[in-house]
Amino acid sequence: MATISGAAQVNSIVSASSAAPQANPNSGEALKNEFITLMVAQIENQDPLNPTDGTEYVAQLAQFSQVESTENLVQLMQSNTAMLDNLQVLSTANLVDKNVTVRSDQLEMSSGSVNHGYIELSAPSNTVTIELLDSTGSVIAIPLGPKSAGKVGFTIDADQHQLNGRYQMRVSVDSGQNYSPSIFQHGVVEQVTTPALDGTSQLQVQGIGKVAFYEVAAFAQD
Known part of the structure; x- marks a missing residue:
């Protein structure tokens, strides 16, 4: 498994297909x-x-x-x-040190950190609440109020909500709406890990953690 971080460059890539074929x-x-x-x-x-x-x-x-x-x-x-x-x-x-938007319900917070993102609502809801679950199962609720269908932006301030550590995010909407809104978060790619054999590349995103490459929803301009 190869790891690319900071401003590391990829000098060469050799695949198994480049080897001289043997007669069968x-x-x-x-x-x-x-x-x-x-x-x-x-x-x-x-x-x-x-x-x-x-x-x-x-x-x-x-x-x-x-x-x-x-x-x-x-x-x-x-x-x-x-x-x-x-x-x-x-x-x-090439994504190292770049801003990306990824689909993820994982959150990593520490003193002074602020997380930005949005959720996608399939229908309007009179109550929209982001719930953060810590390792002990405790829930921290962040109410967003009534929202229309579509993208709903959010900001999570670690100091404001006294957050420190890893959390799992979920979204609560009006009762009777039987779906889980998708959560998208913005962050900077700190490191890229590529698989040695089969599999997909993993991105280490600041404030989120490891995310599969196919979960990237958008690439921000510098």
Whole structure:
């Protein structure tokens, strides 16, 4: 697993697809070539008074060609996947020290910190409250009042609400509205962690914590 922080640069990316391919004796191409060799030998040694029907040869060649095409398609997909992974690494590396908006219900607060974000309401609500749950299960309520449907901005001041530590956020709306509004938060990317094998890049966002790359909703201008 690679970690990119501060102004670190990505110098080179080597994927498994760049390695020299090794011959596979069981590949569609190898089996087809072997079949053609055997077919030619059989034709050369067949009884001229009772020649072999070539229809079966054609059908088998078609099957080998289909297998070979399928293998080529799989290799192309693997190569494209490796390329996309490399592009993701380059993209996330450039996010260090940038402002982003991410979908997350996690919050990290300390003295003097202020968190900004918004929630998305599917319907208007007479009561909208952000609830913060700490590690002991205690709930700190931050009422926002009645709100219309759409984006509702919020600001959470650690000193004002005496917050210190990690919290899980949730949104309470009018009873009868059976959905959980999505929570989006703004923050600065402090670090990027890329997976060694499969998986997605993780962003360490100030005031939020680790967030998967696909949870980024917006990129702010410098």
